[in-house]
Amino acid sequence: MSWHLYNIMCNYGDILPTKYKCAPGKLQKEIEPFKDKWKKFNPGKPHILRDGLSVTSLDGGFDGNDLDSLKDVMERTGEIFYEASYTTLTPVYYESEEVQKLVDPWKKWIARSHFIRLPPGGFFPTHCDGDRVNDPEVFRIIVPIKNVNPPTFHFMFGGGPTMLPIYWQQGTAYFMNTHKPHCLFNNSVNSDSLWLILNVKVCEEAVQTQKFAVYT
Numbered sequence: 001m002s003w004h005l006y007n008i009m010c011n012y013g014d015i016l017p018t019k020y021k022c023a024p025g026k027l028q029k030e031i032e033p034f035k036d037k038w039k040k041f042n043p044g045k046p047h048i049l050r051d052g053l054s055v056t057s058l059d060g061g062f063d064g065n066d067l068d069s070l071k072d073v074m075e076r077t078g079e080i081f082y083e084a085s086y087t088t089l090t091p092v093y094y095e096s097e098e099v100q101k102l103v104d105p106w107k108k109w110i111a112r113s114h115f116i117r118l119p120p121g122g123f124f125p126t127h128c129d130g131d132r133v134n135d136p137e138v139f140r141i142i143v144p145i146k147n148v149n150p151p152t153f154h155f156m157f158g159g160g161p162t163m164l165p166i167y168w169q170q171g172t173a174y175f176m177n178t179h180k181p182h183c184l185f186n187n188s189v190n191s192d193s194l195w196l197i198l199n200v201k202v203c204e205e206a207v208q209t210q211k212f213a214v215y216t
Helices: 003-010 024-034 070-077 097-109 204-213
Strands: 015-021 051-054 114-118 123-127 138-146 153-157 172-176 182-186 193-201
Touching (some): 003 204, 015 097, 097 204, 138 204, 172 204, 193 204
Antiparallel strands (some): 015 172, 114 193, 138 172, 153 182
């Protein structure tokens, strides 16, 4: 794990579509049986409307702390967890062919991964991932599934006056440099926004997979 490897990926660009895709409608139908397994995402901030469905967890179940802030978990319990602590696939993976299509290219190096659902009014404030001190542990693969583009949803990327909305192709897996500022907001009236977030361990093999997956 190193900044050198991470920067190799970013040399191609900060937001890059890959060749890996899914059928968004089919995926949504396949995860419908797990509608009672959604949990509050980052429960330490109950005022923010957003939920998560685990694709990986500590033990393959749905009742762990993988949807919580790792910083909050440490402050609350004294236990230290990492993105790479959560590598056991949940039934969501095994019961969905479309999820398998997206996970399998990175399966060997998969870390904490989940669906994020933002109802109307749900948001992530402007932030940068990573602690800015230690080498990056993972890189991020983002798959937009439902209600992901303006005017009903805004995923902003950049900093200050350079922060602009991203326009996504639904069902396509993207590499994104989330160490740069970004924020999300669902300003629709009645439509949830749905995303699959994959964290992949930074190692030479995974970086090479990402390199050859990117459209050129």
